[in-house]
Amino acid sequence: MNSSTGTAHSGIAGPPRHERSRPDLRAALADSSSVGLALFLLGSTLGVLVVHSHLAWWWAPAFAGVVYAGSLEFLLIGLVTATTPLAQVALTAFLVNFRHVFYSLSFPLHRIRGRWAKAYATFVLTDEAYALTTSASAREWSGRRILWLQLLCQGYWVAGATVGGSAAALLPVRLEGLDFALTALFVVLAIDGYRADRDIPVPVTALVCALVARILLPGQLLPTALGLFTAALLIRRALTTKDHSRA
Incomplete structure (x- = not known):
């Protein structure tokens, strides 16, 4: 047993x-x-x-x-x-x-x-x-x-x-x-x-953020570009979520 x-x-x-x-x-x-x-x-x-x-x-x-x-x-x-x-x-x-x-x-x-x-x-x-x-x-x-x-x-x-x-x-x-x-x-x-x-908008957005950072704050390009890109992604996600909830 x-x-x-x-x-x-x-x-x-x-x-x-x-x-x-x-x-x-x-x-x-x-x-x-x-x-x-x-x-x-x-x-x-x-x-x-x-x-x-x-x-x-x-x-x-x-x-x-x-x-x-x-x-x-x-x-x-x-x-x-x-x-x-x-x-x-x-x-x-x-x-x-x-x-x-x-x-x-x-x-x-x-x-x-x-x-x-x-x-x-x-x-x-x-x-x-x-x-x-x-x-x-x-x-x-x-x-x-x-x-x-x-x-x-x-x-x-x-x-x-x-x-x-x-x-x-x-x-x-x-x-x-x-x-x-x-x-x-x-x-x-x-x-x-x-x-x-x-997803074409993502690399395009990253390029635009880098160019804007280069023009506005060339001495702080990396943190500025990352900040802009992050904000853009958050805005895009919020808009996408809103559209899905409406659907």
Whole structure:
């Protein structure tokens, strides 16, 4: 009786947790493969720029692992080397990463279980992870799969920064144009996003906001353009919701 009961219970329990997570890990590897190479190369670029800025190579994996904020890390190199006051660094970080506040509105954090898992998913939320996890094909992804994808993305970034920093320290060859790599990645992500959902007003609105910001406040182009674009999207959503409610 006891043995049969134990067998029944073991059948209900299913395979161990690490075996249950393997399909999610394999799926996350496939999901992240498209941006994984780009993140590794960008991380390598960050590592090279760190060394070219006369910082120790280990600052590259430190920035990549602790800050992990993409464009902010590239800005942070200049801020650190210029001994910028901490208050100005904090303000810059707030302006550059303020878009993450809006990411949280649609990021599927509710699928992730556990307080620490949710905290980590929030910490490593990046543009690439957001673009992948909020796409139409990701609506059925489990929380474990999302978490694996974010962990892999950070791993690509940190590994790239480590390789780039250590290689630049061993082979001090000056490379030009590396600071454009992050911009190139965002362009590719924007193109992929348009291909997935061919919503023409969105890129047109983004372009108009950038041009207006360039004319009105060229010294604060990025925060101004992001603010205008966010306001335009909110207005559009409000109008769309109103039209749907009337229908």
